[in-house]
Amino acid sequence: MSFKFIRELFKLGKMSGDKKQGSGDGAKQVTCLLIGAGARGFGYAYYAVCYPEQFKIVGVADPRDFYRKRVQDENKVSSEFVFKDWREAAEREKFADCVIIATPDREHKGPAVAFAQKGYHILLEKPMAVTEEDCREIVSVCKDNKIVLAVCHVLRYMPWAYKIREIIESGEIGEVVNIQHTEPVGFFHFAHSYVRGNWRNEKLSSNSLLAKCCHDVDLIKYWMGDSSKCVRVSSFGSLAHFRKEDKPQGAGDRCLDCSIESQCPYSAKKIYLDRVKQGHTSWPVSVITEVPDIESVTEALKSGPYGRCVYECDNDVMSQQVSTFQFENGATASLTMVAFSSRLCAREVKVYGTKGEITCDASHFPKVEVFDFLTQRKREVECRSQGAMGRLSGHGGGDYLLIDSFVQALRTGKENLVLTGADDTLASHLLVFAAEKARKDDCVVHIKPDGTF
Missing domain, CATH: 3.30.360.10 (Dihydrodipicolinate Reductase; domain 2)
Known part of the structure; x- marks a missing residue:
């Protein structure tokens, strides 16, 4: 069934990015609370932009103002459902069908357990959790509450x-x-x-x-x-x-102040700043600053973690x-x-x-x-693949197929569409x-x- 489903996605042409595909098919629209609005969460949220009849972001939780507001504005999320901390959302009565959890690795278990107990279906970024005990607890709580759990093994x-x-x-x-x-x-x-x-x-x-x-x-x-x-x-x-013992003689502590930077393949100047100067502002540049332009990237490399010498990190x-x-x-x-x-x-x-x-x-x-x-x-x-759209084109279209299978499973009740349960x-x-x-x-x-x- 799962192989047939994936093949059908390609046959239907959904990988081409047709925003009208699936509208008017009688299945319900799935509503979602996004927890963690960074690169991965923002990427999955793009499905709502492409298929608004099928999927809608109705809430967002992230402690960082820029990333939280970016999702809020793009999806026209009511301020009533915008949170700095996921715990604030968990205290509310259930207001969405599912949650996407894209928090840092060590912050997966808390929201996964809390929202499973409230009846939210879950798309959970990998890894599920960082300990065996936490993984087992997440699975147990999801089963007890009959939650559809899809882990992002794209x-x-x-x-x-x-x-x-x-x-x-x-x-x-x-x-x-x-x-x-x-x-x-x-x-x-x-x-x-x-x-x-x-x-x-x-x-x-x-x-x-x-x-x-x-x-x-x-x-x-x-x-x-x-x-x-x-x-x-x-x-x-x-x-x-x-x-530290592999640090070349003459190397500085930060790449922008290093006398041998031009000879280092791991130079932050090469990895980030040179890319911006060439017009490339996607990953990995987009990760190190909110607005990836020359000025902000230069400042990030002067003072942030991504400008450090690779031989002087923790x-x-x-x-x-x-x-x-x-x-x-x-x-x-x-x-x-x-x-x-x-x-x-x-x-x-x-x-x-x-x-x-x-x-x-x-x-x-x-x-x-x-x-x-x-x-x-x-x-x-x-x-x-036949191509994918925008922020969902990662992993050869795997990002798109992952969230699409999750959304379609919730829309149709066919839980076996999820391959990574x-x-x-x-x-x-x-x-x-x-x-x-x-x-x-x-x-x-x-x-x-x-x-x-």
């Missing part, structure tokens, strides 16, 4: 990802014996998010495997299918290069990590996350089966190739927690049938 909604699953399920490559999955984060992306940015320090956010790759682990579980459970996990990682998360998974049927899988790459989150996948293999290059022009051992022929599977998300999160335990304790973690370890 990779499941990407055409290449579900196409790989389809090919595996068809039996074309036989029994899967091994999956190799690589997430090349990108050298400047890692410096932006995991050295200078919000996810740089585990105590402030979460470990990099959870923050960056929980949906990569989710894909491995997704492709292996439900018939074989993971039984053993190991993991190794380290923080390389972005350390970062402690892994810059590379390899995690391995063994399943009860004997199949194995490995996930490699690496910061130091020219590719920017363009995953590389190999699936080895007894009758053939699948190769996927998930770049800007993703393609899936299938090699048949019997015929020794290779075929290429088209899996490019409570149980599946909890199961894959548990594998991430197991991998981190294996890395930190230098051991192989054995998974019990109930998912505990």
Whole structure:
């Protein structure tokens, strides 16, 4: 059903950005309270701009005036339902069908539990929470209150990802014996998010495997299918290069005052200021200041966290990590996350089966190739989306398909349209927690049938 639904979205042409699609179909309009109006929350809210007959933002909560007002103005939200703190909204009588929770990682559990108890359906940014206990509590409360929970594992909604699953399920490559999955984060992306940015320090956010790759682990579980459970996990990682001892001689504490800045690939001047001068004001520039122009970006680099030398930050998360998974049927899988790459989150996948293999290059022009051992022929599977709209074009259209599936599930009552629900998300999160335990304790973690370890 889920594959059929996604294919139908493409056939209907909704990926083309037709704002009139779906109007007058008899299904209800879904109302939403947005909690967290930063880059991710603001992006998902764009669905209401594109499909006002189907989805409406009726409330917003964010402690930052600029971002809160931006959503309020774009969606004409009544001041009665504009809040600086999500707790203020939670104290009100229920006034929307659902909430989108796009707060920082460590602030997911509180609003998720509070709004589930009040009967709001939930679209929750990944990771679900930063501890096993909090994840289990969120799932338990959502189940007790019959809440539709969709976690933002956008990779499941990407055409290449579900196409790989389809090919595996068809039996074309036989029994899967091994999956190799690589997430090349990108050298400047890692410096932006995991050295200078919000996810740089585990105590402030979460470990990099959870923050960056929980949906990569989710894909491995997704492709292996439900018939074989993971039984053993190991993991190794380290923080390389972005350390005080690696600071080049002559480097300053901030890039704008550094005598060797021109020789540094991680220069904040190159990553942010030069981009603005070339007319590029989207991510990552849009993250560091409210108005991404030359003056404000220059000031942000002079005084803010994104102008710091990458060798003088309080970062402690892994810059590379390899995690391995063994399943009860004997199949194995490995996930490699690496910061130091020219590719920017363009995953590389190999699936080895007894009758053939699948190769996927998930770049800007993703393609899936299938090699048949019997015929020794290779075929290429088209899996490019038909395009997406504006702020929902991220992840190859996955952002759009994610929120569309959530909205349509609420409009029609077909909850199976959500591909990343409570149980599946909890199961894959548990594998991430197991991998981190294996890395930190230098051991192989054995998974019990109930998912505990």
